Amino acid sequence: MDLSYSPEYEAFRTEVRAFAKQHGASAPRGAMGDMRAWQKLLISNGYAARTIPKEYGGFGAEPDVLKSRIIAEEFIAAGLPMGMAGQGISMLVPTLLELGSEEQKKKFIGPTLRGEIIWCQGYSEPGAGSDLASLTTRAVEDGDDFVINGQKIWTSTAAQADMIFCLVRTEADKPKHEGISYLLFSMKMPGIEVRPLVTMTGRAEFNEVFFTDVRVPKKDIVGERGQGWFVANATLKHERGMLGDPNQAGTRLKALIDLMQNEEIDGRRLMDNPVFRDRLLKLQARVHAMEFHGLRLLTAGLRGEDPGVARLIVKLMGCELNHQLAAFAIDALGELGILYSGSPHLRASGTWQTSYMFDLGLIIGGGTAQIQKNIISERGLGMPREPKAAKA
Amino acid sequence: MEFGLTSDQKMMQDSINRTLERVCPLERVRKAAGHEPYASDVLKALVELGVPGIVTPEEFGGLGLSLLDAALAAEALGRHVAPVPFVASSVLAPLALIGVGSDAQKKMYLPKLASGELIAGVAISEQAAGAREKAGITAKGGKLSGKAMFVLEFGGANIFIVADKFAGLHIVDAKAKGLEKISLSTIDATRAIGELNFDNVEAELLSSGNPAATLERMIDAGRIMLAADTLGAGGRMIEKAVAYAKERKQFGRVIGSFQAVKHLCAEMIAELEPCRSLIWYAAYAFDEFPGQSRRMAAHAKAHTSEVGTFVARTATEVHGGMGFTDLLGLHYWFKRIGFDRQALGGPEKVRHDAAVAQGWIGN
Structure with missing residues (x-):
């Protein structure tokens, strides 16, 4: 156990921070701004498409999960948008790299990375x-x-x-x-x-x-x-990695703490209400647990160890946690929490409700929670598969 | 950046587990439970591995290892519901002595605690969990008066480390004049706790540093140890539930092939594995990032307790009626987890401490 970063990585962090400082003002926010120009800038600096070979339009760096993590940490800290992350970039590109023909790689990966093909x-x-x-x-x-x-x-x-x-x-x-x-x-x-x-x-x-x-x-x-089933499974693997991202929970927790510090009920901060505070603390523990769990999986990956069941739980627990964070924000806001669609007094543009509902979709999509539990119990705990009803 | 155990740590935990498999099977736990203050033969086997001296510096006869190593030992003890002193006598008492003991006190007590010759009970419940029934100790002219409840590793203790109302720390001989000892029966017969009543009892002050800060460190360390104990006990309960579900047949199938049962098992492991990551971090932070120690220890304790409670009841349910019997003995793990949850502060109290530690509210 050693959570310090070596000088090489500290230097890399300094470099990312300098980039964030220099270009932060020109970064696109929300729907505003030119996302394609931002993406191009990120690729040329190695902050997007980092490990995709240069010949296919990427930055061509060696895979280094620690550097990827440092980029994510610094971008989140600076409030900068990460590179584009559509299904083409997150799912198709890794699949083509693994299983595509040379012609397909040349034709599709570069334009996809640059946001020219959606x-x-x-x-x-x-x-x-x-x-x-x-x-x-x-x-x-x-x-x-x-x-x-x-x-x-x-x-x-x-x-x-x-x-x-x-x-x-x-x-x-x-x-x-x-x-x-x-x-x-x-x-x-x-x-x-x-x-x-x-x-x-x-x-x-x-x-x-x-x-x-x-x-x-x-x-x-x-x-x-x-062979499409085999190819699709290569893609789904990337999707499940994407759907359980603990960084998102950390960002939401931060917003939730701000909400509790700033919103008032009967002239008192929500944070001073012991019932709400206790619920917030329960969620904070869960966010930390998943954050450190991510570090554990990262290290297992670096060491070439198989983390076994520890990896299989990420989609289930990560999606559920995000959903719970949004659910709690709505409760903390109370009647303000049911406002929607640009209503007066709306908080955070209504994103807590949107997230609460949309997260339910994420819990169902990409392998439902129930399918995840089958996978965890069968592959992680070695329990018997459901007996097959009939051959299709 | 490395978030994982070293091969030495894995080997150490393996050897503790293997030893306990040999010397501390369920029959041995049953024999000790409620009848012996602790299982002295099991303790002896652990002494051979150096477990009681795990955090004690080498110059005082210990292994001089980190709190993460101690957490790995605690996990192994929880896994085997081992009826032996550890949290108080091998972690908290040494931390008190290392923190505020004089050189003479360290030399006198640490080697004996590390060798298992001496067992130390620790009386800090009022400071960690809050005072019940007006308990509390006052110190005056080197003498202690008052009541300390829920004293950890009380059974068979030769000395007690006692916190007073003003966070002073004292050593008291178990045979001191005016000290009344009352055993308390809990659900968990693998740990012998008790109550101490002091009537002007002679005590040795531990005052070579900052007792209040040392007491906080003891509470944090104790919470991490109890969380690790629950992690071990909970992990074992899941293994037992899965093994049982693969054997037990109903409706012509093993019950582990029913999704209703599989999903319970998946939920248990999905909840428990992140606790392991949280406990590793809290234990590491205790040594490396003391500023985060209070909050992370609290989160590790509270969250693992919540998950532990869920695992304890769910694993019992997976065992069906058998889980409910004394014959199977699953209840030793269930009760160990129940004990861990309340000792040194239940989840609500501990989360309150986490809120204070990050400045969300005043004390």
């Missing part, structure tokens, strides 16, 4: 949620093309997306896990219809996407035909 993910279907492998969107061979028919759901950014990475069934006669292929195609093609899916937050964070005789060249496949 991607959406075509995985879930109305009939294939937790049981994703039972998906039925069909891709039938016709000359040099696949012809695609079917429907996807829970597709975020589909309306803005230029491209989709999509799971389709190419081998109708094979067992369900062996008949899937992973295709890349344009969202601007004829036969694609995007319908916004309005959620409980009142916004359309997701969409439904309908495919009618969409023609996709057969060469735009990642991996081999029928």
